[in-house]
Amino acid sequence: MAGKAILVLGGGIGGVVAANKLRSFLKEDRITVIDQSPAHSFTGSYVWILNGKRSAVQVERNLSGLVKKGIEFVQGNVSSIEPAAGKIQVDDIELGYDYLVVSLGADLEPETIPGLCCTGINIYTADGLEAAYRELLKFQGGRIVIAICRKPYKCPAAPYEAALIVDDMLRRRGIRTMVEIEIVTWEPAPMPTAGPAMGEAIVSMIKPRGINCRNNATITSFDPDLNHLSLEGGEVVPYDLLFYVPPHGCAQVVRDAGLTGEGGWVPVDPGTLATKHENLFVIGDATAIKLPNGKMLPKAGVFAHKHAEIVAAEIAAHIKRSAMPEPYLGEGYCFIETGKGTAGLAKGNFYAKPDPRIEARKPSRLLHWGKIGFEKYWFWKYL
Ligand SMILES: Cc1cc2nc3c(=O)[nH]c(=O)nc-3n(C[C@H](O)[C@H](O)[C@H](O)COP(=O)(O)OP(=O)(O)OC[C@H]3O[C@@H](n4cnc5c(N)ncnc54)[C@H](O)[C@@H]3O)c2cc1C
Missing domain, CATH: 3.50.50.60 (FAD/NAD(P)-binding domain)
Incomplete structure (x- = not known):
C-alpha cells in the first residue's frame, strides 16, 4: 500500500x-x-x-x-x-x-503502596472483577472496603458503581444487613472534577443504600496479616474483604x-x-x-x-492538505450503573469556564438499556 x-x-x-x-x-x-x-x-x-x-x-x-x-x-x-x-x-x-x-x-501500579501486592482484589482488571464476583457469591458477612488509593485514576465513577453493584448483589442474596460497605478515598467528594452537584448526585445514590464514604482519607499502607489499611494520621480501617483501585502511572x-x-x-x-x-x-x-x-x-x-x-x-x-477539523471542545458523558437494572448519566462540557458544566440524570431503566445498547454498538462499529 x-x-x-x-x-x-x-x-x-x-x-x-x-x-x-x-x-x-x-x-x-x-x-x-x-x-x-x-x-x-x-x-x-x-x-x-x-x-x-x-x-x-x-x-x-x-x-x-x-x-x-x-x-x-x-x-x-x-x-x-x-x-x-x-x-x-x-x-x-x-x-x-x-x-x-x-x-x-495508564499502567496499574499496586506495588507502589506497601502491603497492597499481598491483599485484596484489584477491581480494575477483568480477572480481578471475576475474582471479586466469586468472593461476593460466598461472602457471609462483615466489612467490605473499596479503597481508592491515589490520584488520578481512570473512570472516576467506577468505584461508586462497584459499591452500588455490591450492595445490589448482597441484597439479592439476602445478607445485606450483615454487611457494612465503605468506600475509602482521598477525594473530598465523589467525582470532584465534575463539580459539587455531581458529587451530591452520587452521594444521593449511595447514601440511601447504606454505603458509607470516608473522604479526604489518604491511604499509606495495607496490612495483609491484620486485614486493615492505614491512613495518614495513623487511623486504621479494618476489612474482611478488600476491593481496591490501584495507583496509576504513565x-x-x-x-x-x-x-x-x-x-x-x-x-x-x-x-x-x-x-x-x-x-x-x-x-x-x-x-x-x-x-x-x-x-x-x-x-x-x-x-x-x-x-x-x-x-x-x-x-x-x-x-x-485539506482544512483542519474543529478542535475538541471538552464534551463528555458517562453512564453510572447503580445495580437493580438502572443507570444514571453524567453529561456536559469539561472545558467550560470557570468550572465544568455537568448535568446528572437520575437513574432509570432506560439509561441502563442505553448503556447495553452502547456496548453492542461499540463492538459492532469498532472491532
Ligand atoms: C473498571 C473500569 C471501568 C471503566 N468504565 C468506563 C466507562 O464506563 N466509561 C468510560 O468512559 N471509561 C471507563 N473506564 C476507563 C477506560 O477504560 C479508559 O479511560 C480508557 O480505556 C482509556 O483509553 P486509552 O486508549 O487511553 O487506554 P487503554 O484503553 O487502557 O489502552 C491502552 C492499550 O495499550 C496497551 N499497552 C500498554 N503499554 C504497552 C506497551 N508497552 N506495548 C504495547 N502495548 C501496550 C495495553 O495493552 C492497552 O490495550 C473504565 C476503566 C475501568 C478499569
Missing part, C-alpha cells in the same frame, strides 16, 4: 477508534495498530463482570479482527519511542512512521521517551492533542490536560474516544 505510514500504539479504546477513523478518512495510507495483548478488553462492560452478567472473555475481541478493515495489527511490546528519529521499537522490530498516535493508557516507555511532564503524564494541546513533537499525538489516559479551573481532565474512555476522532481527522486533513 502506498502513502504515509501511521502507527497507532495501543489497541485500547483510543487506539481502536483512532485506527478505524483513520481508515475511514484515508484509503491509500498504511495504518498499523500495535498492542502487547492479542485482544481488546472493553472496559465499558467491566461493571457487569462484577455482578456476573458478563465474563472477561465475553467483553474481549481479537485485535486481529482489524485486519479485515484494512488495518494492520502487530502484537508486541513497544519498548522504545524515538520522536527525533521518527521510529519505534516493538520487541526486536524497528518501525518508522510519518505520524504516530500514542494511546498506551506507561514506562512513554516516560522513557521523555514525553511526560510535571505530574508524570503527557502534556498535550487540549483541542488538538498535539505534543511538542511534530506529527506525534498522545491521546486518552496518558495525557495531562489542565482545565480552566486548574483541575485535570479525568481519565475515561469517553475522552480517549473523542481524542481519537479529533486526531484521526487532523492527520487525514494534514495528509490530504
Whole structure:
C-alpha cells in the first residue's frame, strides 16, 4: 500500500477508534495498530463482570479482527519511542512512521503502596472483577472496603458503581444487613472534577443504600496479616474483604521517551492533542490536560474516544492538505450503573469556564438499556 505510514500504539479504546477513523478518512495510507495483548478488553462492560452478567472473555475481541478493515495489527511490546528519529521499537522490530498516535493508557501500579501486592482484589482488571464476583457469591458477612488509593485514576465513577453493584448483589442474596460497605478515598467528594452537584448526585445514590464514604482519607499502607489499611494520621480501617483501585502511572516507555511532564503524564494541546513533537499525538489516559479551573481532565474512555476522532481527522486533513477539523471542545458523558437494572448519566462540557458544566440524570431503566445498547454498538462499529 502506498502513502504515509501511521502507527497507532495501543489497541485500547483510543487506539481502536483512532485506527478505524483513520481508515475511514484515508484509503491509500498504511495504518498499523500495535498492542502487547492479542485482544481488546472493553472496559465499558467491566461493571457487569462484577455482578456476573458478563465474563472477561465475553467483553474481549481479537485485535486481529482489524485486519479485515484494512488495518494492520502487530502484537508486541513497544519498548522504545524515538520522536527525533521518527521510529519505534516493538520487541526486536524497528518501525518508522510519518505520524504516530500514542494511546498506551495508564499502567496499574499496586506495588507502589506497601502491603497492597499481598491483599485484596484489584477491581480494575477483568480477572480481578471475576475474582471479586466469586468472593461476593460466598461472602457471609462483615466489612467490605473499596479503597481508592491515589490520584488520578481512570473512570472516576467506577468505584461508586462497584459499591452500588455490591450492595445490589448482597441484597439479592439476602445478607445485606450483615454487611457494612465503605468506600475509602482521598477525594473530598465523589467525582470532584465534575463539580459539587455531581458529587451530591452520587452521594444521593449511595447514601440511601447504606454505603458509607470516608473522604479526604489518604491511604499509606495495607496490612495483609491484620486485614486493615492505614491512613495518614495513623487511623486504621479494618476489612474482611478488600476491593481496591490501584495507583496509576504513565506507561514506562512513554516516560522513557521523555514525553511526560510535571505530574508524570503527557502534556498535550487540549483541542488538538498535539505534543511538542511534530506529527506525534498522545491521546486518552496518558495525557495531562489542565482545565480552566486548574483541575485535570479525568481519565475515561469517553475522552480517549473523542481524542481519537479529533486526531484521526487532523492527520487525514494534514495528509490530504485539506482544512483542519474543529478542535475538541471538552464534551463528555458517562453512564453510572447503580445495580437493580438502572443507570444514571453524567453529561456536559469539561472545558467550560470557570468550572465544568455537568448535568446528572437520575437513574432509570432506560439509561441502563442505553448503556447495553452502547456496548453492542461499540463492538459492532469498532472491532
Ligand atoms: C473498571 C473500569 C471501568 C471503566 N468504565 C468506563 C466507562 O464506563 N466509561 C468510560 O468512559 N471509561 C471507563 N473506564 C476507563 C477506560 O477504560 C479508559 O479511560 C480508557 O480505556 C482509556 O483509553 P486509552 O486508549 O487511553 O487506554 P487503554 O484503553 O487502557 O489502552 C491502552 C492499550 O495499550 C496497551 N499497552 C500498554 N503499554 C504497552 C506497551 N508497552 N506495548 C504495547 N502495548 C501496550 C495495553 O495493552 C492497552 O490495550 C473504565 C476503566 C475501568 C478499569
